[in-house]
Amino acid sequence: MSDTFVTASPHWTWFIIPYFFVGGIAGGAYFLAAALEWFGRPEDRPVIRTAYSLAFWGAVISGALLTIDLGKPFRFWHMLFQSDNFPNVMFKGWSPISFGAWAIMLFGLCAALSMIGAWTDEGRVRTPAAQPLRSGTMLAKLVAGLGGLLGFFVAGYTGVLLTVTNRPIWADSPWLGGLFLASGASTAAAALLLLAPGRGATAGSLAWLESFDMRALVIELILLVLFVGWLWPIRQVWLSVWGLLLLIGVVWAGILWPLRLHARPASAAGGGGMLRNPAAMVLIGGFLLRVVILLASNGIQHQMATAIRR
Amino acid sequence: MGSNMAECHPVAFRWPMKAKLNGAKLIHVDPRFTRTSAVADLHVPIRAGSDIAFLGGLINYVINSQRWNTDPFFKEFVVNYTNAATIINDDFKDTEDLEGVFSGLKGFKEPDFWPENGNLGAYDNASWAYKRGPKGPGPATKDLIAKRAGPPFDDLVRSLKPGPAERDATLQNPHCAFQILKRHFSRYTPEMVEQVCGSPKEKFIKVAEALLENSGRDRTSAFAYAVAWTQHTYGVQMIGCCALLQLLLGNIGRPGAGVMALRGHAAIQGSTDVPTLYHSIHGYLNAPSALRPHETLRDYMAAETAPTSYYGNTPKFLVSYLKSMYGAAATAENDFGYDWHPKILGDHSHIAMFSAMGDGRVKGMCCVGQNPATSLNGQATRRALRQLDWLVVKDNWLTETATHWYLAPEVKNGEVKSADIKTEVFFFPSTQIAEYDGSYTNTQRMLQWHSFATKAPGDCRTDSWFYHNLAKRLRKAYATSTLPRDQGWKNLTWDFDPDPADPAYGTALYPGEISALKVLREINGYQTADPKQHLKGFGDLKDDGSTTCASWIYCGCYPAPDQNMTARREPDPPGVPGAHLKWGWAWPANRRVMYNRASADLKGNPWSERKRWVWWDPNFVNPPDPKTGKPVPHGKWVGYDTPDFAATKAPDAQPKPDGIGLDALSGAQPFIMRADGRGWLFVPAGLVDGPLPTHYEPHESPVQNLLYKQQSSPVHKVWSLGKPWNPIASVGDPKFPYVISTYRLTEHYLAGAMSRWLPWLAELMPELFIEIGKGLAQEKGIKNLDWVVVSSPRGHIRAKALVTDRIGVMKIAGKTIHHVGMPWHWGWMGLSTGDVVNDLTAWVGDPNVSIHEGKAFVCNVERA
Amino acid sequence: MVTITRKRAAVANEAMGFFTDTTVCIGCKACEVACKNWNQLPSTHGGVSEMSGDSYDNTRKLDGTHWRHVKFIEQFDGPYNGRWLMMSDVCKHCVKAGCIEVCPTGAIIRTEFDTVVIQSDVCNGCRACIAGCPFGVIDMNMISGTAQKCTLCYDRMGVGLEPACSKACPTDSIQFGPISELRTRAQKRVDQLKAQGEMRARLYGDDPNGPLGGLNAFYLLVDNPEVYGLPANPQLPTRTLTKSGAMSAATAAVLGVLALVGIRKRRIDEKEGATIDV
């Protein structure tokens, strides 16, 4: 029996799952935007702008979900400042939730700045103060650079957060951070593939996105295999609906099937239905990944430990 | 054995656990593996109701063991301190001779005026008596009665002295008590124990060996029992059997020894000392009865006084009691008002009264601090309650008894309509113990005073308030009556109102409340002439009316208005034997171990250094006698405890030929409440169902009695015999093949009003369940937590199954018998509710004390 | 500036805690009720709950409203043949406490008695500590909206009182006192049990050099810890922080490289005039 079986579930469920999902997309999107901001071309601007919006709204939604999930939402700020020694800062570099909270804060800030820049670009914002944030400026690049790094951080720390617990599945391997990160990247690319065309993305940008998405999926698959392999000693945890969902929903529908669609582009051209759209499938798979990881662990309760105890 | 101490007396269980840490061995004999068994060194399973076979087996094993026959301690103790050597009448016939009954068995005919006694038969115990020499000279008792002799009543008591009992100190005489019991128990072999009790032979022998090993000069063993030994049709005999064994092992009157009754409710001991019992008046004197020769004061004294024991003082106890009842109106001329005192008609115990109620012979009932609608034989009890004109329930909670008329299962399922019930029900909210001052007396006979912690909310009043005001009103109502039967009420003294001018006895907590200290004074006693002169002890009691004392055994607990011994809270320091004589006050006379003269040998020396408790100090310089001023010879009983003996009577003192009371006993007869100063192995009088314990089957049993032809006790009680509300299963009835026992859980209290309303307790044991073994569960396809229906001839109820190996199958008489068990705390009120287990039990009980046989009957279990 | 450090704060007083001798526990649950009483904790569904079917255990686990919990373990091979283990479980007041490590608000503190206390007015209910505790001790209290657990009766200790649970324990299964003293006493008891033939007797969590730097609520067991639902080798949640962080960083690096490689490939492809794979 794994030692983790006797621990208690933190009940992170229907606020945290979408938070992890949205946070992953937001972080991944910002990273992709930053990559294009630095190394892309002007024709990538629609994608960048889409990514900035994704990152910004993703950060807002993430923050909201995270806050709502708290038992005492109005004490959200206790994670940032020492409530009994205000305004001393509350920061624990060894606690993922603590540094994660700061990361989301800063990430949101960067995303907001980048978005203002993008809006300025589009002419939606006209204040002179926002001009230095226009795309292409050094400031925009710096903000994007920082935000991009934070983006990967935000996408990946959620996995580390789960690992830095004593819960079954989560704490039993070091791979969750990477897995969530890869998944964040792949879902971000997929989300951009779906949204960017509406904002005038060029074929060149989309092609790059798609090829990146497929590579990220491969990395994700490798990490998933490592992750599941690491859990071999407690393989009984997969003998549940979650194991099935992992296999069908995440591995097949979310990774293998999109990869296959991609490898045979002809079939994709046929159009029609989500099943034919690799990006949609990637998003579904990415969501299910988080559902499976969170709920499979949450499901292992005291009762199960009792049954194991003899 | 006979209790589940860890679960039912968890706080007291601290001490067995401490003993265990000090190396004591703990054994638990119980049909279930309980929380007591869990911490015991040995658990021995036993079929409910078979304890006499087990104990009898131990007795047989002990008296035939090498250790018992070679260690001189046992002989010395048994020959001198018990009645082993006493010769019994020649015409006594044992169960050995009569296939399971004793000589003297006759039929029992219910008297017309009270046909609710329930006895199936009765014994004439004349043949069980000691064989005696001729009676000494002196006036005959009947002449003294005719002459209205006394007070003082010493001559009357002296006239009761019988001739000397014959003894054979070699224990060889076939008619001596020892030889009789040896023959009696010879059938109780380890093999027989295994057959009858279902207890594995090896485990039984382990118990016997442990007892032998841990008894003797240097070691003692104790038994703790509670209602697993009382709730049987031979419960008193079970306890007697244990006492017999302990006397044989020298385990009575010594530290770490004895037969400990673990009592139930807080102050339930007090409730029998200052009794709410029908059959005795304060201090265990028998209540004047229409069925006994109790016509006049002197008749009562003649019938109830054992002249050659401390009970030789009965006239003093009785007269002081009557003075407490009738005060100044009680005079020597009117026999201290004896004729005004009510007399009982027969069995007025709980079930007898409910049986009478069921027959329409009881009009009203005050139910104060009891919940009979679920606590005893539910359906028959509720049927009886519906025959009442009025019912008063005084409780802290709306109990099942208070709500039976609209919420009982039979009302809910339409069998009974509320509209058809004519009973008028009154509910009085009561205070809780923390809301008033008073004392309680618990298991170790110790009185402890408690002060109120908080005032009761709303209209809640104490029970003493209720009875105090009821008594005052009744007195007023009878004040003008000239009927002879009302003279008792007219002359009753009732002085419990607090006196604001004299706060010595406290002030009232609630309007109309009594002074609790005045009640304590009444119980303790005082000089009639000056109520502020409290009595110092029962040695002060007089039979001429100059002392007033409600309960002689409590005399001394409140020796002066400013000296409430029960309020003392001074424990002994660590490292001493720990009699804790300054903590509270224990009756009699603050003794913590009764009959503790037996902790010393014949010469008054401790049996061993390790077991030193009370001993004779020959050099003690006594002050002169305070009454006569005469010098008293050196020597006194001293020790850690208050010696339970005449303080300056030397071990070699001889009985005075003309002596009564303790003067009739020698210095080496420790059992001063017994007429011969000895522990009774053979009980010549006092028990209605035989002088020696005998294994009978419970009234309902799946098997035949393996030991005798007589199946169950020939004289036990069945109330409402043959009535449809009390049907009984026949022996081995295939419809009810399982043995069932009912019991308690730590988490709940009795009928549950005090625990099922409390969320903290309700969540700990939220639902009624039945514990069944894995074998039976498999056989019946019952899984853990399945709902099952449990039925007996009286009814059926639902419960969840708790499938466990802690209870299970037994081999009885070669038959496979499944044993199941249920806690009985549930009812329909409260947060945690459940069916009423007592809907399964029968109106069947013990002939001595009329307790119901709730511990062993038969049932069936099916999946719901 | 009040800095938050990971170093264990120096403890002002002698370390205090519990030694629980499970061999004398009678499963009376007085400790559970005393704790609820003192801390005024509510009951499951106000007391209207269902039985669990797990022996006599109906409160099932430690959580935000059950800061003490008595476990019942039936070890039987057949009718009447076996033993029934009981153990009153509580927060272990770990010397290296996982809950403190992960708490992002600093709500969980180490007190001057070397005990671990959640300050309910600081906690924001993020529940990291629940998952971080190796023993499953903490859970939410839905009424306060915060994570809660045993405080080792910090409020009582402050005024020189013994914790409510140990005070109520009739058999002294729960013993309260200075840890050093308790350790000596516990070792004596193990020796006694071994001398009586109970060779499985052992202490759990008494070793300051053992897991988590020792537990300030430690136990005497007579079987493997797993039998009692205790982890054999409790660990800090942060044990994989570095590894996991490194793996994530590596993944990030690989993905970054892949992204850049893609951009570069696009450039090269275009230069070579290749068509774009749409």
Ligand SMILES: Nc1nc2c(c(=O)[nH]1)N[C@H]1C(S)=C(S)[C@@H](COP(=O)(O)OP(=O)(O)OC[C@H]3O[C@@H](n4cnc5c(=O)[nH]c(N)nc54)[C@H](O)[C@@H]3O)O[C@H]1N2
């Ligand atoms: N928590 C709690 N404590 C209580 C009470 C309560 O309701 N709850 N009630 C109080 C009261 S009023 C009383 S009278 C006492 C009663 O105290 P106990 O007599 O100890 O209580 P029970 O649980 O009725 O029965 C004890 C044990 O008897 C076993 N048993 C049943 N039949 C037999 C038998 O024939 N022989 C033997 N050897 N064992 C048998 C049962 O399995 C059970 O374990 O407890 C008092 N203390």
Ligand SMILES: Nc1nc2c(c(=O)[nH]1)N[C@H]1C(S)=C(S)[C@@H](COP(=O)(O)OP(=O)(O)OC[C@H]3O[C@@H](n4cnc5c(=O)[nH]c(N)nc54)[C@H](O)[C@@H]3O)O[C@H]1N2
């Ligand atoms: N099948 C089965 N039946 C049994 C038993 C068994 O073992 N098996 N055990 C038997 C035994 S030993 C007993 S003692 C009986 C107990 O049976 P009961 O005495 O009928 O049951 P309790 O629940 O103790 O009822 C006491 C009531 O007094 C109330 N009360 C508490 N304090 C006060 C007070 O100060 N004043 C007033 N007026 N009320 C107060 C409580 O709220 C409670 O309702 O049950 C017996 N019934």
Ligand code: SF4
């Ligand atoms: S309920 Fe009261 S009397 Fe019974 S064990 Fe607990 S403290 Fe003692």
Ligand code: SF4
């Ligand atoms: S047992 Fe759990 S809750 Fe208690 S101090 Fe240790 S980590 Fe914290």
Ligand code: SF4
């Ligand atoms: S729930 Fe409260 S105590 Fe626990 S980690 Fe979060 S803030 Fe800290």
Ligand code: SF4
């Ligand atoms: S120490 Fe206090 S808070 Fe902790 S379990 Fe005991 S009673 Fe409850």
Ligand code: SF4
């Ligand atoms: S109070 Fe003591 S004996 Fe009772 S369950 Fe708790 S630890 Fe065990």
Ligand SMILES: [Mo]
């Ligand atoms: Mo009782």
